[in-house]
Amino acid sequence: MVIVLNKNAFKLPRVDREKFISLMRLGLDYNRDQGVFSIKSYNNIEKAMEAISSILGGSEVVFLQSCIRCGKDFPCTNCNYIELCNTKNLPFSCVCPQCLRDRKQFEEYLEKF
């Protein structure tokens, strides 16, 4: 099963103290008020994803990507180039398939700069 998470806020089942500390060391952050985790550092992201996956019972973890053109979130599973991509899920910004094909939206994006 694939679990899609949002890098800015995602919930995990309650973990013990040691696991929590290791998650923090791997670059996660925890918002006590809202009870949600987020990704703070990307340097150990693969290990962080493995840790999250094991907490979620071994399910495959996928983070949502932000489209640099339209700003919408989308998962890598929607991408046509997933087989050729060496950086699946990481980093968290890309161009969504709709924007890549939509010339009008692209020209609007260029006009911003």
Place this chain on the structure above:
Amino acid sequence: MQRNELLWVEKYRPKKIQDVVGNEEAKELFVEWLKNKRHTKKAVLLYGPPGVGKTALVNAAANEFGFTIIEMNASDTRSEKAVNAVAKPATSYVALDNFSGSTKSSGNLLFLDEVDGIAGNEDRGGVAAILKIVEESLVPVILAANDPNIDKLRPLKKVCLLVRFQQVRIPLIIALLQKICLLEHVHAEFEALERIAQNSRGDVRSAINDLQSLSETNRTLTLQDTVVLTSRNKDVSMDETLRGFFSAKSVAEASSLLSYSSVDYDDFLLSVSDNLPRRYMDPGELAAAYDFVSQADVFRGRIGTENWHLLKYFYNALAKAAAVNPQSYKPFEFISPPIRVMTLFWTKSRRSMLDAICSKIGVQCHVSKETAKEDFVPYIKEILIKQKKSPLIAYFKFTPEEVDFLIKMSRF
């Protein structure tokens, strides 16, 4: 050079941070660090595979925030003395421009590129000197490396903010190519851009070069035009490349073959050099060809690991060596792999044996391996020839194989 003759990789080199393609998180982290005057970490280490925009980001950020870059890269010697000579003055003083109020200068920025390449005797003490400069610097210090996991960089990693760069993705490369096509008035089919981006394997530079070479003559680009690109992914052997290279009818043909071949540039240069006497029988032609190979070697040195915009000059000089007299070409058997590479391979066991002997001498006599080789080995050899059971054998703890090797060895 006219503006329209510029290489597109140069023309569209990022001037602003937002022009750098991909790695949004890394860009954000780096900019946040650069803007913050009270850094918790005194330096930043940008790391990731080559061609993903580390150097481009530093240059764009310096341009945007008005820093003057003082740069040292792998082509400079980075010993303690050299680092101190360049970096210390640059990091010890805050620029006077800062106080004039008339300019937008933010002062100096020290950029040490390819710090993982600091190695050997030439760069002795380099890492320690960099560490000291990081601790004492009054200006931002930025380091860049491809592989941050090597042992010698461990002390630097402790004092640096680590910023990781990832390979640029295909959709982002397509987006960049679309932008260039729009600005250059090239009407490109989406599938053609897709093919170029896939073929580049995450290397933005090669994608832009391919786009320029394919759309230079015609301002429309179709999928059919990109058929030639497939050859870059094919595993063409050194022999095939040499055959095509030496049988080329013109400089353009040889140059084009080189640009689409994936053989190692350094090995190819050595192979061309080895095979030239078989290709040109006329001494005048041979001399002219070696002159071009020598020019290509100079450009290869200047390219180093980052000045890839000079690659076309390397190709051009090497291609001229192939086309000194195209009419005189007759098929011949190639020397491959390069003689130098093979010599190193053949002598590896002998060199490692001599190295072990010199280490043993060095330990007992408190000298370097080099001194042991130059000043001790010749005399020990003479002693062993005359006295095969010399007490020196026990003193240096030589094995019977090492004694035999020393007695029989002919040259050092």
